[in-house]
Amino acid sequence: MTVPSLTALLDLLSGELRDAAATYTRRLSDMRGYYRDPEAEARLLADDPLIYTYGESFAPEVEGQLRFGSTIIQPGRVGDEYFMTRGHYHARPEAGEVYLALRGHGMLVLDRRDGRGEALELRPGTVAYTPPGCAHRAVNVGDEPFSFFSVWPANAGHDYASIQRDGFSLRVVERNGRPTVIPARSAP
Numbered sequence: 001m002t003v004p005s006l007t008a009l010l011d012l013l014s015g016e017l018r019d020a021a022a023t024y025t026r027r028l029s030d031m032r033g034y035y036r037d038p039e040a041e042a043r044l045l046a047d048d049p050l051i052y053t054y055g056e057s058f059a060p061e062v063e064g065q066l067r068f069g070s071t072i073i074q075p076g077r078v079g080d081e082y083f084m085t086r087g088h089y090h091a092r093p094e095a096g097e098v099y100l101a102l103r104g105h106g107m108l109v110l111d112r113r114d115g116r117g118e119a120l121e122l123r124p125g126t127v128a129y130t131p132p133g134c135a136h137r138a139v140n141v142g143d144e145p146f147s148f149f150s151v152w153p154a155n156a157g158h159d160y161a162s163i164q165r166d167g168f169s170l171r172v173v174e175r176n177g178r179p180t181v182i183p184a185r186s187a188p
């Protein structure tokens, strides 16, 4: 029987979870169509930049178990839109998530099925809570890697398809050198 990870080493400087049971890499080609400017996306695809990596612990996907992980988002933009994670709802709407920002400058974008969205600023040490029922996406609005640690119920499940279909109601773009939150339906 496989048992949960009881300890792991998290590098607080880089955000890397060194003892992750699984690690994943997302390049721009892994998230085609997520950014609002298709022409900027097409231009960048020639280089296919690394957008983010994450690593997570193992625990059985049953009630009461928790998983934890860390995510490192590279700095950069697709057009005026900052590099970000794909974002997801939890398949179980009663499952929340806690974040601890470690390095860099980021934002956590939350969304609800009724279209009510909000964006929270994350600096090193910020603890942010994603309440049950909210989609969540992290965005790197700084000029260095942005990393955070997170914990969620192991049986939360991940619904990426809703985001792929509907997107978030808010996007984070650069305006006059500053991160700015705009409604997703704004023209590019």
Ligand code: NI
Residues within 6 Å of the ligand: 088, 089, 090, 097, 136, 152
């Ligand atoms: Ni989650």
